[in-house]
Structure formats: structure tokens, C-alpha cells
Amino acid sequence: MLRFVKHSLISFIEYLGFVHRQRWYVKGDDARLQFRDPHVDKRSKHHYAGVLFNTRSGSIDIGSNVMMGHNCMILAGKHKDVFENPLTFKPNIDSGYDIKISDGVWLTSGVVVTGGVTIGENTTVLPLSVVSESLPSNCIAAGNPARFISNKVYEE
Numbered sequence: 001m002l003r004f005v006k007h008s009l010i011s012f013i014e015y016l017g018f019v020h021r022q023r024w025y026v027k028g029d030d031a032r033l034q035f036r037d038p039h040v041d042k043r044s045k046h047h048y049a050g051v052l053f054n055t056r057s058g059s060i061d062i063g064s065n066v067m068m069g070h071n072c073m074i075l076a077g078k079h080k081d082v083f084e085n086p087l088t089f090k091p092n093i094d095s096g097y098d099i100k101i102s103d104g105v106w107l108t109s110g111v112v113v114t115g116g117v118t119i120g121e122n123t124t125v126l127p128l129s130v131v132s133e134s135l136p137s138n139c140i141a142a143g144n145p146a147r148f149i150s151n152k153v154y155e156e
Contacts, residue, residue: 069109
């Protein structure tokens with residue numbers, strides 16, 4: 001009983017916005033979210049801090065050694081733009097907006113990734129960028145929409 005009261009109190013305080021526990025959130029089907037990194041435990045949800053995964057309109061495939069900053073949003077959800085009949089309106093499209101994040105990608109804080117994109121290996125996306133088009137490997141991208149800025153230079 002004490003454990004239930006403790007978790008209820010923490011959830012209420014978190015709802016009010018005073019406490020932010022380190023975990024991610026999944027909107028949609030949890031089975032559509034795939035991690036290829038063996039260190040990420042889907043059950044504990046404590047690897048990424050405050051990241052929102054929306055899997056309503058596609059699957060999300062995340063490679064190994066991917067880093068995500070606070071408050072990133074990976075949104076495979078898509079709404080229909082055409083209202084044919086208000087009685088038969090379905091707000092979400094079921095598939096076709098898959099997201100693939102390759103190995104070694106770094107999404108810094110506040111990055112939004114929309115559905116239907118692929119981010120290449122070892123790419124860095126700078127803060128508050130919106131990735132709405134696919135990005136190549138080994139590059140730095142920024143902006144809204146996120147665009148290629150430069151190639152990464154590796155020192156030997």
C-alpha cells in the first residue's frame with residue numbers, strides 16, 4: 001500500500017510539472033519501436049531522458065550507440081488532411097511513415113524527427129532542429145527544416 005501511495009504521489013507531482021523523471025514515452029504500439037542497442041532496456045525506459053516516440057503511423061528503428069538529448073520527439077504519427085465525412089473521420093494514418101535512425105547518431109536537445117525519414121550513420125543534429133527530410137551519413141545538420149551544414153572531419 002505504501003508503495004502505491006508513493007508512486008501515486010510522484011506521478012501527481014510529475015503531472016504538475018515539478019518533477020521530471022528520466023524516462024521515455026511511447027504513444028501508439030510499443031511493438032513498433034525497435035532498439036538495436038543491447039544496452040537499452042525497453043521495460044525500464046530510463047535510457048533516454050524525456051523522449052517522446054509516436055508510433056501510430058509507422059515503425060521506429062533505432063541503431064546502436066544513438067544519443068538523444070532531453071525533450072526530443074520522434075514522430076512517426078501522421079494525420080489525414082482531408083475531411084471526407086465527419087462521421088467516418090479517422091484522424092491517423094496507420095502505416096507508411098517509418099523512421100530509421102542509424103548507428104552513432106547524436107540528436108541533441110529538443111530535436112524533432114518527423115515520419116518517413118532516414119538519418120545516416122554518425123550524423124549530428126543540432127539543438128531545436130526539425131528533421132523532415134532524410135540526412136546523409138557523417139554530417140552535421142541544423143535548422144527548421146534540418147539541412148546539411150558540413151561533413152564531419154575525423155582527426156587521425
